[in-house]
Amino acid sequence: MSTYIISLAILIGINAILAVTLNFILGYAGIFSLAHAIFFGIGAYTAAIAAMKFGADFTVATAAGMVISGVISLALALPALRVRGEYFVAASLGLQMLAVTVFSEWKSVTGGIGGLIGIPPVRFLGFDVSDPVLFLGLTIACLALIMIVIRALVRSSFGRSLKAIRDDETAASALGKNVALLKTLAVMVSSSFAAVAGSLFAFYLSFINVESFVLEVSVQIIAMVIIGGTGTLLGPVIGAVIVLLLPALLTYLPYLPPTEIGSIQQMIYGLAMVLLMIFRPSGLWGYGQSQDRKGDAP
Amino acid sequence: MTGDILFQADNISKTFGGLKAVNDVSFALRAGIVTTLVGPNGAGKTTLFNAMTGHLVPDQGSVTFLGKSILGLPHWKIARLGVGRTFQDLKLFSHMTVLENVTTATESGSWLWQTGGRAAKAARIERVERALEATQLVRRRDTRAVDLSYAERKFLSIARIMASGARLWLLDEPASGLDRSSYDRFLTVLRNEVTSGVTICIIEHNLDIVQSISDRIAFLDQGKLLAEGEPKTILSDPALAAIYFGERGP
Helix, strand or coil, rough: CCCCHHHHHHHHHHHHHHHHHHHHHHHCCCCCCHHHHHHHHHHHHHHHHHHHHHCCCCHHHHHHHHHHHHCHHHHHHHHHHHCCCHHHHHHHHHHHHHHHHHHHHHHHHHCHHHCECCCCCCCCCCCECCHHHHHHHHHHHHHHHHHHHHHHHHHCCCHHHHHHHHHHHHHHCCCCCCCCHHEEEEEEEHHHHHHHHHHHHHHHHHCCHHHHHHHHHHHHHHHHHHHHHHCCCCCHHHHHHHHHHHHHHHHCCCCCCCCHHHHHHHHHHHHHHHHHHHHCCCCCCCCHHHHHHHHCCC | CCCCEEEEEEEEEECCCCCCEEEEEEEEECCCEEEEEEEECCCHHEEEHHHHHHCCCEEEEEECCCCCCCCCCHHHHHHCEEEECCCCCCCCEEECCHHHHHHHHCCCCCCCCCCHHHHHHHHHHHHHHHHHHHCCCCCCCCHHHHHCCCCHHHHHHHHHHHHHHEEEEEEEEECCCCCCHHHHHHHHHHHHHCCCCCCEECCCHHHHHHHHEEEEEEEEEEEEEEEEEEEHHHHHCCCHHHHHCCCCCC
């Protein structure tokens, strides 16, 4: 396999983790967050600092990122205790803007605009896994593990309660569901797992800066989830594959000047989203979602 | 025990802006019977339900369930104490299946697993199956709520409250829009539940239903409780009838 394809596969895997974890709150709990890139960033910065300053390996650095991301996600989750729908979207947008400012201005920790350079090669359980093929294996293993955990959560009473909240908060609380607590936990779980993607990203590139965690990234992750299919397990993975493969495929099209590829990509995204909302509002995988629902038992 | 006071509201008032939606209402719900709240539109019936279930906090008054104050408790806590309710607009979990709608009602905790082990799980499954059978939704168990007919949706809202194990059911216009056969089936389900010890309070406009299901009737108008008593007494009162049909205020 060429280095380019492996690199693309790794980035798809990392983005699939982001899409799957966002889908956990967006698709199953109905929480529309514009701040998912923040937790990606917190995971990346924490892992990078843990590895650079304390020599932490992938496990420890990722665990640290998950904990910090989970704790900081309370800043997003706490508004969820009180607000619904569009108010939460606004709150998440505010947090996204705030976090980007912190990432770019807290130079002593994040390196500011220049970012953190020289993140050491990744070690996992004492082994060097910086070889691209091994790193791809690590990425796929992380994605698979996260998907297994999320599948278990969704099929549990916790998942049923989240879906109930998504469909009708008032009715859910009338059945004894502590809506605020459940939403908070869902945001914490989602944010913690998003930090795993951040850790993989930091170790893979060995360089990070604020540009990778801006609002556009949050919007791109939302696009992956919606294109693939919200509330489905595989949909976000498919969405991540499509969104990341598209620009790669465009570069192979003849007669397209490289300088215009970015604009054409944006136009195709926009057109694809509009067509999807008209013809397949449940996303590309959304029509198979009844399969996810079967087999749920008390 | 049948006849004991299960729920008590004393001097409840609730004002929205300048409008007194509920005005100094006191009444009790006795265990094992059906009490119906009747009155013209805007009488304050749903507001009273909301105050009883914690969806609204009354401006004044006290609310007790099983002798303990539930005033100011969040509605999910009141629900866990055994006060269940349905809504005029049903509020089903539209994109969940019938089975999921009913199953989630049996799960008081919302963690990865439920407490109580296999015995509790078997009991929950039995509650789900019993609710589905009683409401004749067994064959629709894998259908999403949004794909059900109107009558089936009504029965799903009943199946959900049934599975929740609530001791007190507050049903907001549960039979509106039902055809005759569904309506008969609905009354049978409610009667069976009352016989098994459930206490029911219904908001209902259809006087046929009120007459056939009620053990007691509370009549509200403009936020005030005007009368409470046996159906025969309340329904034969010409002054209340005049108010109900909009002919004259008291």
